[in-house]
Amino acid sequence: MGLIAMALALWAAGWMLNVRLATGPVAQTRAAQLAVPIIFGLTLLGIWELVVRGLDVPGVILPAPTAIAATFAAQIDLLWQDFVQTFVKGALSGFAMGCAAAFAVAILADRTEFLRRGILPVGNFMAALPIVGTAPILVMWFGFDWQSKAAVVVVMVFFPMLVNTVAGLQDTAAMQRDLMRTYGASYLQTLIKLRLPAAMPFIFNGLKISTTLALIGAIVAEFFGSPIMGVGFRISTSVGQLALDMVWAEIVVAALAGTLFYGAVAALEKRVTFWHPSHRR
Amino acid sequence: MSDTAPIAGQGAGVGRSGRVALFSRALAGGLAPVLTVVAALIAFWYLACIPMNAAQSVLDASRAGAVVSPESPAERRQMGGLALALGNPGIAFEGAYSQERARLPAPHQVAAELWNSTARIAPTSPRSLIYHAWVTLSATGLGFLIGTGLGILLAVGIVHSRVMDMSVMPWAIVSQTIPIIAIAPMIIVVLYSIGIQGLVPKAVISAYLSFFPVIVGMVKGLRSPDAMQLDLLATYGASKPETFWKLRLPASTPYLFASLKIGFAAALIGAIVGELPTGATAGLGARLLAGSYYGQTVQIWSALFAAAILAALCVGLIGMIERALLGRMGMRR
Numbered sequence: 181m182g183l184i185a186m187a188l189a190l191w192a193a194g195w196m197l198n199v200r201l202a203t204g205p206v207a208q209t210r211a212a213q214l215a216v217p218i219i220f221g222l223t224l225l226g227i228w229e230l231v232v233r234g235l236d237v238p239g240v241i242l243p244a245p246t247a248i249a250a251t252f253a254a255q256i257d258l259l260w261q262d263f264v265q266t267f268v269k270g271a272l273s274g275f276a277m278g279c280a281a282a283f284a285v286a287i288l289a290d291r292t293e294f295l296r297r298g299i300l301p302v303g304n305f306m307a308a309l310p311i312v313g314t315a316p317i318l319v320m321w322f323g324f325d326w327q328s329k330a331a332v333v334v335v336m337v338f339f340p341m342l343v344n345t346v347a348g349l350q351d352t353a354a355m356q357r358d359l360m361r362t363y364g365a366s367y368l369q370t371l372i373k374l375r376l377p378a379a380m381p382f383i384f385n386g387l388k389i390s391t392t393l394a395l396i397g398a399i400v401a402e403f404f405g406s407p408i409m410g411v412g413f414r415i416s417t418s419v420g421q422l423a424l425d426m427v428w429a430e431i432v433v434a435a436l437a438g439t440l441f442y443g444a445v446a447a448l449e450k451r452v453t454f455w456h457p458s459h460r461r
Numbered sequence: 462m463s464d465t466a467p468i469a470g471q472g473a474g475v476g477r478s479g480r481v482a483l484f485s486r487a488l489a490g491g492l493a494p495v496l497t498v499v500a501a502l503i504a505f506w507y508l509a510c511i512p513m514n515a516a517q518s519v520l521d522a523s524r525a526g527a528v529v530s531p532e533s534p535a536e537r538r539q540m541g542g543l544a545l546a547l548g549n550p551g552i553a554f555e556g557a558y559s560q561e562r563a564r565l566p567a568p569h570q571v572a573a574e575l576w577n578s579t580a581r582i583a584p585t586s587p588r589s590l591i592y593h594a595w596v597t598l599s600a601t602g603l604g605f606l607i608g609t610g611l612g613i614l615l616a617v618g619i620v621h622s623r624v625m626d627m628s629v630m631p632w633a634i635v636s637q638t639i640p641i642i643a644i645a646p647m648i649i650v651v652l653y654s655i656g657i658q659g660l661v662p663k664a665v666i667s668a669y670l671s672f673f674p675v676i677v678g679m680v681k682g683l684r685s686p687d688a689m690q691l692d693l694l695a696t697y698g699a700s701k702p703e704t705f706w707k708l709r710l711p712a713s714t715p716y717l718f719a720s721l722k723i724g725f726a727a728a729l730i731g732a733i734v735g736e737l738p739t740g741a742t743a744g745l746g747a748r749l750l751a752g753s754y755y756g757q758t759v760q761i762w763s764a765l766f767a768a769a770i771l772a773a774l775c776v777g778l779i780g781m782i783e784r785a786l787l788g789r790m791g792m793r794r
Contacts, residue, residue: 195624202624213627220628241651298494302502308726309772310733313745313765316753321564392637403737404753419646427647435639 183234194223270398274333286345348382518556604667612675663735671724678720682713
């Protein structure tokens, strides 16, 4: 019982500290804005550890964070191999191909009003569909290795990216377009100097959505067949062996990869679209 | 442009009634381009069937005694589908649309399978797609309800408490960059080992995927009343709960519905994926898995389309409720 009481005390202490930080005079500083969520996360981890130990939860149901960390450190080579297979080969290459293809189609479709009117609703509809379901078909077509995972990712990221780019290319005011016309700008010049920069917030929105979809697609595709490595493969086999500490270690890998990927795209967005109102201080 | 011509302008009534004019305007403005794109996609699908299925149709033809262009099977195996189809255009075209286990079944085969497995089989039979769709839909619905409820509660907390805003919101965002799908098999096995099975594990995954759009939309919606409106309520001496019920909650309705639509699509994905890792015997995900094990491509495609139709119907239903409700609240856009 002592450990459970400690967990409650930890919760209270963490919450009090956060209330102090969030409502006190330092609340607006950058350090406080970073510290509050970090304290919250650490409190949760501490409570998890204490509750697992206090209630003697068996490791096949919920391993303690320290056990997961130990597995993570011990199996780092295996985890790295899975990471390369799933993230670098499957998700990243699919992400690059899918986003590039969607971008190209959007630029082409944008040239005719008719096509754009047709593609936007169809693309919006497709983006809302459970496209992960194509995974078994694509695994059948492209084999078990990373190519089929990349194909699933391509199909998954294509429509959100297409819709966002097409919508973004429309996001210029008549006044701005008229100005370009008075300068005698050609189609290409207008595209590069006015419409693409104006579309960047939308394009980055699509890219950010796609980062998460890319990882989901690559992992789900591995459930339908994969070589003997990969995050999804390791998770499904480790669950079968009830090696939940390994599963959690893979989840940590996926979480780190997902967060860093998203963070990288968000950081790039901040640099490219520094002019947008949402990035002003 | 035809779609910018005013319907009551000069000569608008000549030759056709306003209703017909409205209809033709809708056709030019929205329907015709959409139908064209859909038709183009279907045409592309039919075309793609020829090279995709060429290997099998050429094999079948040569077994039946026809002369095919590279004589030896070994040589044919080295060639791509496109080259084979170009080498034997007639045979590839004839064989492309009627194979039992085509690599890419033709749209009409999928449509026929959809029709056969929904309309011509009793909905209670395990061979009926309606039965499988219902299994998936019930898990989706439960998860969607849990996720929406949780999302709204957290959003209310975030709007009213600075601490929650600063501590929960970043983690809610991080939680979505983690592919929950990776956790799905574990959730199912762990819940099974403590005695919970059936609907709930799938619903948990659905809930996790659907709570995020709701939380983001609701926080935005609950904060959408501007300072003037909040000041007005302050001058009335409204308490915090009164401000919430009379101003913030009604103002957030459009945002809520926008996120409900996204949330439902996410919940459906969650339920389908939740069926994959456990070898479930019922549900659209199980149907996909069984199809991929036994090479029943038509079955995979029809399950896929059933999922798409299900998503479209439910999102459409939410949209109808939205229109009716916002109309009554005087907020129709």
